Amino acid sequence: MPDYVKVMRDGEVAIITLDNPPVNAMSHHLREPLFAALKQARDDDAVKAVVIACAGRTFVSGADITEFNTPKALAEPSLRDLCALLDAFPKPTVAAIHGTAFGGGLELALSCHYRVAVKSAQIGLPEVKLGLLPGAGGTARLPRLTGPVEALKIVSSGNPVAADKAAKLGIVDEVTDGDLAEAAIAFARGKIGTPLAPVSGRSDRIADVDMAAFDAASAEVARKARGLDAPVKCAEAVRNAITMDFDAALKRERELFIELVQGTQSKAQRHLFFAQREAAKVEGVGKEIEARPVKRVGVIGAGTMGGGIAMSFVNGGIPVTLLEMNREALDRGLATIAKNYEISVSRGSMTTEAKDQRLAAFKPTTDYADLAECDLIIEAVYEEMGVKKEVFGKLETVAKPGAILATNTSYLDVNEIAASTARPRDVVGLHFFSPANVMKLLEIVRGNRTAPDVLATALALARKIGKVPVVVGVCHGFVGNRMLSSRSAENEDLLMEGADPAQIDKVFTDFGWPMGPFAMGDLAGLDIGWRNRKALGKTAPIADALCEQGRFGQKTGKGFYIYEEGSRAPKTDPEVSKLIEETARAKGVNRRAISDEEITERTLYPLINEGARILEEGIAARASDIDIVWTNGYGFPIGKGGPMFYADTVGVKTIVERLDHWHGKTGKEVYKPAALLRKIAEADGSFSASKKTG
Template structure:
């Protein structure tokens, strides 16, 4: 055959092996010889059964997504599956590693599936804004039932081999030599004889489906989809598998796929897929730069951030020494960590033994000397430069020479902190997002003197604990918080001129955000911003007045909204409306209707503008890095691909024109378009190299 597809024989069992590193994607140069191999073996009387497997570390892990949006070259995956289903001898897929997307769909064309005990199987296309386009939504319900199929396809979450066996997706699981076991399985099936039923012809799991219950499940999933099209299309296609003849349902699946793949949402989600991989490529950090070994992490500060960071590392099986200034604060921090794990146990997402193991990974102390054996220590104390410098001075004195120092600051100058220690080359920022044990984003702040191997160590650690790292430069607020500040700069003016918190927040949630800015302020605590404004000598009339009244948000039961009886549900508060209107009157501002379009222009457009300034200054290496920061750290809608991707869809020319309008109206610098944004308006896109 070819290098990508080979045929070997074990007696009368033919073994077809796909070898397309690194993940055996179903590229055209695989599909063409694979189809030929199956057609040849299907008609070979000397072959009693066919085993389909893969070389390397995994089974087929999906389609070649670089082919999406381009004319598909024949044969397609559907053609290969159609041939598999005509073969009148046992066909067995031998699955190791991962069988994802088109890889799993390929196995559904076989009569049988066997898997290594550590294999994982799934249809994750929904995460790319798509549905399975090779019959997955139509065949999977026939094996596992429609409700299980709906859950698997709409979540996109792979299942482990033992679970796949229990629900009927695979026919056997082996712990050992998979290929030998698969060949033995195929030989037994060939010897048994009897009729072979293709998955497409199996109807027992869908014949008596409870459509009412299915529709209720689908409606709940639609509610959680938050405006995303792909989950709804997946649910519709699985429903078609129940209600339509097979070939008709298959045709409908393909039509839904074609509609999604050409839409903006899928383009956005595919952009994020590649952007996440690009973000891991950092200038000056090649394969020759080796990360330092990290056996133990130290964390200074056991508050909300420090405790969350500690959980992130022990969850990744890295032991942590947690330091606080006194025993009372330390006990309080440990109790909060224990409470968080207990909630997971109560929900069934963590076992008691797993909780005990993670808690055992924590060592608590109030003595800096106990950090001496740590390979990396993260400071997570109050956002005050003098406090942080004091902490790093103490760390500098006790840590071993090659230990790495990291600050979790969200906006302070990392270079100034580095200048205060004797090892500036060993210092960097590790900006986790709250709750740190949940949020995926990690902004890695590269200081002027940060050594390449220190940066490489941070990148490797992020991968170990399941974070998505983005390397950024030093500026006030780095990428995320600097743009957040720009987004917020005119928010209070919108209130004073005529809007209300609930109106602005609705514009944001209609856009696709999980919550609006005023809900976010209440969640974070209004006192935090109040304290920061006081430190900088700044004011915010409405927010300051609320804080002076003891309205700090959810923690006090009232802020921009009311939270009754400890509820987290925000309720519009007439008192806040009266306060806003009084401030408007005091400033002699006649309130007027504020449109949704104006709210977008005065919040999101300045954020885009700030993003282009960040690119101009080299704080972010790529526009796509900014998108990764905002989608994973701040809740920017996945279906819009991040702020910079969305800005191109919105139109850079339109954004510049409206910013200029608001700059003329307000004279605020936040509305003054950057040089790079004006350049993008002329060309229609941001340049690849800034």
């Protein structure tokens, strides 16, 4: 059996070291020997103080979420038992923090009398990102150190806090630049014989609280939650720390935790957590495949997309050669990049020095020859196959051997682009989402001849620049945009049959989407979809008519909605209502009242249906990969887990029945259930249980 807990002595100080690789998660097999070691140190008269430290690269990173909903989660001793033991400890206890003390790790540290951290350490309570709240006293103890408003920020956001800031907030008692063990032992020795004040017994930071300020902060949390339960429950739990005694607040925290852990939202968010890990596993790209070194990236195109891609790499510490066709376009792109960084400085999220360093990492050029030094070159030019091939033809002559050539295409055939070069093994699709410096998703498009080490490099780079990568196959629109097309096909028909843009958008936002499809189209620019439809020989009568009138959305002040100058708030436009009615009449459509339920079924179920087809064809390896694409790139509500997870919660059989209903009424292919969807329904199964992986 591994030795998960080791105990050493330095004079009167016992050092209890936890060693549960890779991140010292608070698994039951760690809790049990730790509880025993603490009791032994408590009862040993020769021990006058205790330091809890961790081996490896980090302090306790949190609970072991693989134990959730298993007997091990309830097995004694629980983390709450450990925290209670430390609360009542008769000798000074010090947590020695390096790496990260997250979740249950921070709760363990908060139960100690004191905390010493290295300067590089981070602390946090990220449970809210799994649809949960701290379940072992985090919401009851933290406000006693920081005050309730600061505690609410930490608990409801789940974001990490650096050691220096944690010290200013009162969470950490000492930050050291030196040897952590020595500093923690010295700190503990200095507390021997002094009066002990467990965090649970401190009340000065929760006395005479400005409740109006706390209520305002709680209201802001609820506003940003957009239907998620966990942030709101976090605010309730922190409030309890102010209004209840410690034991009552602790009891209520546990009740709230159980409510959340058993709820669909947390199950959805935990599904996404594991789905992201699974997405990193790519067939044919094992640990033995080494990524190519990338010391400089070239980006072709300094427009909105190209500039955002370039910023992503610079932000990740990789210098960029930025190419444009002429100096005017190049200067315009650089000015936009500089403006974006200035905004970050004005918000306090970046220092002027950091801004200057990042701007210095850009090498602007109008000469393709300057791309010769780049290890990866990404084109972000106009979405037209001829233009893409022309660019790759030029790259053929300047890119050095072994350089990766990437296309940022949203729809086009990566295999056709790769075939236009003499090095198809070096070609890959890197589909960033706009704005590229903000959006997390990166669809890595694997061509038929893309080399495994190219994929390994793309995956490693994605993580380095803070993206969530998903490897997908080649088809028109790949995973995300292909599914989006199946949803968008019904939007116009719903309008002509009797709905209006505001009703449809409200159905979407009520479901949990950040925006409805028409407001989103206005934001992105209706001309983008118009150009794509024309290239494919497709039409959308209402959207096309708006574009023909120069109504491209917010940038022109008019689209599906009208926008007053200086405002992004959409307002219903009678002219659009008139256009919809006239178009319906011209096509012989009798308009009628359309229910919100019908809108949901006719937009969401075809989306799921197309996802099933994508799995059948092997374009996506797993249903969970599709969920990662849609929650990270398209705003699918994380509390519903992505379209395929949501299908499981509704019931695949129910979805097939409704698709059959609409297919019978309309005859449209978009409603014809995919073979995989019907197979799962007939087996009364689910996507999560399906063995189909493409």
